[in-house]
Amino acid sequence: MLVLPYEIERPARYIGKEPLRVRKDPERARVRFALCYPDLYDVGMSYYGFFLLYEILNNMEFVFCERVFAPWHDMETHMRKRGIELFTLETRTPLRMMHMVGFSLTYELNLTNVINMLRLGSIPMKREERTWGPFVIGGGPLCMNPKPFEQFFDLFVLGEAEEVLPKMLQLFKELIGERRDRVIAELAKVEGVYVPGCAKGAKRVYVRDLNLVAHSVRPPIPIAQSIHNRLNLEVSRGCANGCRFCLAGFVYRPYRERSIESLKVILDQALRNTGYEEISLLSLSVGDFTGLEQLLSYLGCNYRGLSVSLPSVRVGSLKEGGIAFLGQISRTGLTFAIESGSERLRRRLNKRVDLDGLIRSLPVLKRYGWRKIKLYLMLGFPWEEEEDIKETGRIVSSFRKAGIDLSLSVSTFVPKPHTPLQWLRMEEKDRFLEKLALLKECTRGSKIKSAPFEKALIE
Numbered sequence: 001m002l003v004l005p006y007e008i009e010r011p012a013r014y015i016g017k018e019p020l021r022v023r024k025d026p027e028r029a030r031v032r033f034a035l036c037y038p039d040l041y042d043v044g045m046s047y048y049g050f051f052l053l054y055e056i057l058n059n060m061e062f063v064f065c066e067r068v069f070a071p072w073h074d075m076e077t078h079m080r081k082r083g084i085e086l087f088t089l090e091t092r093t094p095l096r097m098m099h100m101v102g103f104s105l106t107y108e109l110n111l112t113n114v115i116n117m118l119r120l121g122s123i124p125m126k127r128e129e130r131t132w133g134p135f136v137i138g139g140g141p142l143c144m145n146p147k148p149f150e151q152f153f154d155l156f157v158l159g160e161a162e163e164v165l166p167k168m169l170q171l172f173k174e175l176i177g178e179r180r181d182r183v184i185a186e187l188a189k190v191e192g193v194y195v196p197g198c199a200k201g202a203k204r205v206y207v208r209d210l211n212l213v214a215h216s217v218r219p220p221i222p223i224a225q226s227i228h229n230r231l232n233l234e235v236s237r238g239c240a241n242g243c244r245f246c247l248a249g250f251v252y253r254p255y256r257e258r259s260i261e262s263l264k265v266i267l268d269q270a271l272r273n274t275g276y277e278e279i280s281l282l283s284l285s286v287g288d289f290t291g292l293e294q295l296l297s298y299l300g301c302n303y304r305g306l307s308v309s310l311p312s313v314r315v316g317s318l319k320e321g322g323i324a325f326l327g328q329i330s331r332t333g334l335t336f337a338i339e340s341g342s343e344r345l346r347r348r349l350n351k352r353v354d355l356d357g358l359i360r361s362l363p364v365l366k367r368y369g370w371r372k373i374k375l376y377l378m379l380g381f382p383w384e385e386e387e388d389i390k391e392t393g394r395i396v397s398s399f400r401k402a403g404i405d406l407s408l409s410v411s412t413f414v415p416k417p418h419t420p421l422q423w424l425r426m427e428e429k430d431r432f433l434e435k436l437a438l439l440k441e442c443t444r445g446s447k448i449k450s451a452p453f454e455k456a457l458i459e
């Protein structure tokens, strides 16, 4: 039995009693897989990709896939003091007793949590130290450049895991009990599997037709506060816009959509299973989804009262019909990623947005009830000049004149691997802070949020 002292904050993070969690007999599972998210329960339980794999793997009759999250400091201290090893939520099995431990790698700053979780799970930290115990696998967008952290993993899945993991586990079940190096050598033959140090290299694998692969319809419902507690509906994957700084735009190529018919089936099943009253339409650029108006109209007609949120929308991609439907069924604000107010700079980034068109459409947005808008901006491009930042200030004042409650979220440009800007240097901290100060000066009166420069530097 898990006994937690009263000082542990949000103990529900660790008890694993969520409705819709998978229950299987661990004795009968031939492969036991720990699906790890290297961040808190609150973050991992909001991530669609995590639930998708959880469902796909558990739909395989011989696999039992269980969830593991990073503990908060108070719980970690308690575990270390009492000698409690990191365990799975479903059966409280220590990590070291699983066959495979797979980490979803989505954010650079979480990589140190991977190492911490391995230590808490009594698994040797480095690949070469592991002569026993589970195979440690990495997957997710960070694996496009695994070199900096490959010493901690036995294998990587390159590309979209739903295409690779099931094949890997089919093969693995026949190899249980074999020598470790032989298992790794055999798994390396699966397309999309990369073994560090292996001369063969590996090819990124992706799903060709989204309509032919599963969508999560029974995600476990969080019982402790999570960042989002709503249904995620993945309407498309990839992005056809090709902004030159955007890792996601290159990692998830090509652009693919789910059909309206399959989305309706998924939606009906998932809402029936979960009872959610809010959904988020997942896409890198949801306004570009060709079936958006049709889908919103279906939601408006069949799910009155359901709240719909859209992640960042590309400027110009929402037509008046979509705005009108959304005004009826959404209670969340609109977010546009414009990156910069300067047309000159946006051209260099290949960020094609019609800002004048957006400003002209502000009265339409207001008419349909949109009064809050968030703009994503990016600072720190090497060719950025003062005039570009002042131009952003002028754009922001146009929004304010139109009576829009505007907030700004500023991120630092980080040259990412596999993007055309990967070899650019990063801005010096002092210069970045000067630019940020100028932006604040030019946009005085708007709420502005920016992440610490050091975080971007680590990324």
Ligand code: SF4
Pocket: 239, 240, 241, 242, 243, 246, 248, 249, 284, 285, 314, 337
């Ligand atoms: S529109 Fe958004 S998701 Fe698409 S490439 Fe540009 S920044 Fe990336």
